[in-house]
Amino acid sequence: MAEPRPLRYALSGAGKRAWKTYLPLFGPDAYAPGIGTLVAVADIDPEQRAAVTARWQVPTFGGDIRSMLAATRPDMLIVTAPDHAHAEQIQAALSAGVEVLTEKPMTLSAAQAESVVAAERGSPASVRVAHNMRYLNLHQTVKRLLDERTIGQPVQLHLAYRLRPGHGRSYFLRWHRRTESSGGLQITKSCHHFDLLNWWLADRPQEVAGWTRRVHYRPDADTADRQVPADADIADVLSAVIRYRGGVTAHYSLSARSSWEGYTLTVLGTEGELTTRYEVEPADGARRAEDYTVEVSPLSGPPRSYTVSRETGRHSGADAHMIDALLRHSAAQPEDHTATAVDGAYAVAVGEALTRSAAGGAVVAVDGLLPGICAHPAHAEPAWATTRKES
């Protein structure tokens, strides 16, 4: 069988994420073995363009993605620009018939997500969202144990995420601090967690009640480690209850200032309980070394403990697995965990429902934010990844 043709990639947004995760894949000749060739990079910042040119002999462009796509005709656009630029750039690629791998969140709003999904329907190309948390070995173990019904049918889920102070505050110092740029932590950060919940439960979220507060980071805070610019308008403490179509309720919280970083998870099912703790970093930033443990306590029978090895690498090894799966199509990643555009839309819509509920005090229907997606026959059922295109 003939080897597939190596793809040609363009990348938009040569900032931190790009330099840490995607650009280093490409060698001095702009070729990444098993992946393909980098043919163009766009960034609005001339310094970033100069840094790219110093390393690779590829054409660089400003923020006009359409010109880049027309001039260089890549097979795929990797979107690593800030969140507020995603929707327009994804749609530019789709209208040029160019495949898209976009960083999370897919878009800033549910309305933008609807436009992306509609554009995908009219394009020969598809969108995949880099929801890298799906590729963490711990998360795949949790998914397998839930899918295998080790605790029966999930009934309630509790996910409490926290950030250590330096990381939490960083969102208030960069572009994320403005809702117009990031959607707030409930979009730019929690979309990771909302996608995990949707994927673990293999269901679509139906309604959300939520609350948001600014507790920790303020321009007038009495200690320097909590002071942030006056134009920050996002919350640092989030709480939500998400009800799924199948009836599961997920209780979610995020605090942007805690003594350690990661989450505690408990899933209560009809036949038992599953718990785990994903500790990324203690407050001092030191790396944890010990493996993860997932505890399953069935209603009948002895408790079971599953050990999952702690991997090294960016995002606890998740990024390398994601690149293997989404760009190398490696046989080492036999299961398809791809987040589609519809999956990306639901992760964003939960965040927006939380924002709206917090502002208005009401329970917000997620489907009401995604009327076009819900009305489309291909997406009517919550079946997993119904939108994936046949290649």
Ligand SMILES: NC(=O)c1ccc[n+]([C@@H]2O[C@H](COP(=O)([O-])OP(=O)(O)OC[C@H]3O[C@@H](n4cnc5c(N)ncnc54)[C@H](O)[C@@H]3O)[C@@H](O)[C@H]2O)c1
């Ligand atoms: N999956 C993850 O774990 C993860 C981690 C970090 C960041 N991200 C995502 O990656 C994206 C980039 O984040 P970052 O931390 O690298 O931000 P960044 O600010 O470091 O980099 C963004 C780059 O995009 C450029 N840019 C701004 N507007 C642009 C436009 N319209 N067109 C082209 N380039 C533009 C900026 O000049 C900058 O160089 C965000 O969407 C973020 O949410 C994901």
